[in-house]
Amino acid sequence: MHKFETLDPIVHAPVRLAILTVLISVKSADFTYLKEVTETTDGNLGTHLQKLEDAGYVKVEKSFVGKKPKTTLSITKSGRKAYERYIEGITKYLKI
Amino acid sequence: MNSTKQNEVNDNLNVIKSMIEKTRTDAEESGSIFILWGWLVIAATILTYFFVYKEWFDRIGYIWFILMSLGVIGMIYIVKKRTKKEKVKSYSSVALTNLWISCGVSFLIISFLGIPLKVVPLESLNIIMAVIAGIGLFTTGGILEWNMLRIGGLIWWVAAIIMMFTHWYFHTLIFAIAIIPGYLVPGYALNRKYKNSQNA
Structure with missing residues (x-):
């Protein structure tokens, strides 16, 4: 049986898993879109994004559209690999 | 298996x-670019015929240059406006943008380099444009999974074949006729679909 402890704790947190699931299926998404689909607050989303960025799983790009700031997020290669490893891990854990 | 851990994993599967x-992984296409180019090419064609009737042959190039430049400006405006509103960029929208950039660059190379250098005969210009438009429409239909666009692509290819068997004097006219089912009809249909999805 696959050990639960081997699941990546960065990916395992539900909000972070939700963020990575969204980002793996699109080229990029902005902060407000992620907030809408993950149904979380600005602060909570910001904290989780920071952890994902620190782990090198997510790339954060800040820009301006007119005078409004825009934060665009995309998954990195290592983020994609970590996500795939996580899915493989839970599949083995649940013996699907 | 520890039931708390099992529940955590099950909850995460539900999150996924x-x-x-x-x-939203599908590209949303408003059809504005098709409508813009459709009307511009129709206007250019009508003006070309008027200039031919008046025998102002040397001024025909200006009509196309001015109207196509307006098209490029309009397209940049539409793309910029869309980028501002776009909250999520799907892989299919990236594929569509790159496809139409490729078609646009191909048009430009043929019209502004191939024709003046006389390596591409003027008589084949409309045929090449129709073939490229067919590639753009058919592939867009494939990406958006919409048969009306695939049919639009087929219409362009049929128009290209017809042009190969007719005198080049009629090519612009055939091209203008193909614009209606090949650009304007799918453009307006896409626009209606886009507006409905925005209101939903």
Whole structure:
């Protein structure tokens, strides 16, 4: 049986898993879109994004559209690999 | 298996399922670019015929240059406006943008380099443009999974074949006729679909 402890704790947190699931299926998404689909607050989303960025799983790009700031997020290669490893891990854990 | 851990993993599977359902991965195409180019080419064609009737042959190039430049400006405006509104960029929208950039660059190379250098005969210009438009429409139909656009692509290819068997004097006219089912009809249909999806 696959050990639960081997699941990546960065990916395992539900909000972070939700963020990575969204980002793996699109080229990029902005902060407000992620907030809408993950149904979380600005602060909570910001904290989780920071952890994902620190782990090198997510790339954060800040820009301006007119005078409004825009934060665009995309998954990195290592983020994609970590996500795939996580899915493989839970599949083995649940013996699907 | 520890039941708390098992529940955590099950909850996470539900998170994945819910996010997949919510994430918009389809490209949304408003059809504005098709409509813009459709009307511009029709206007250019009508003016070309008027200039031919008046025997102002040397001024025909200006009509196309001015109207196509307006098209490029209009397209940049539409793309910029769309980018501002766009909250999520799907892989299919990236594929569509790159496809139409490729078609646009191909048009420009043929019209502004191939024709003046006389390596591409003027008589084949409309045929080449129709073939490229067919590639753009048919592939867009494939990406958006919409048969009306695939049919639009086929219409362009049929128009290209017809042009190969007719005198080049009629090519612009055939091209203008093909614009209606090949650009304007799918453009307006896409626009209606886009507006409905925005209101939903």
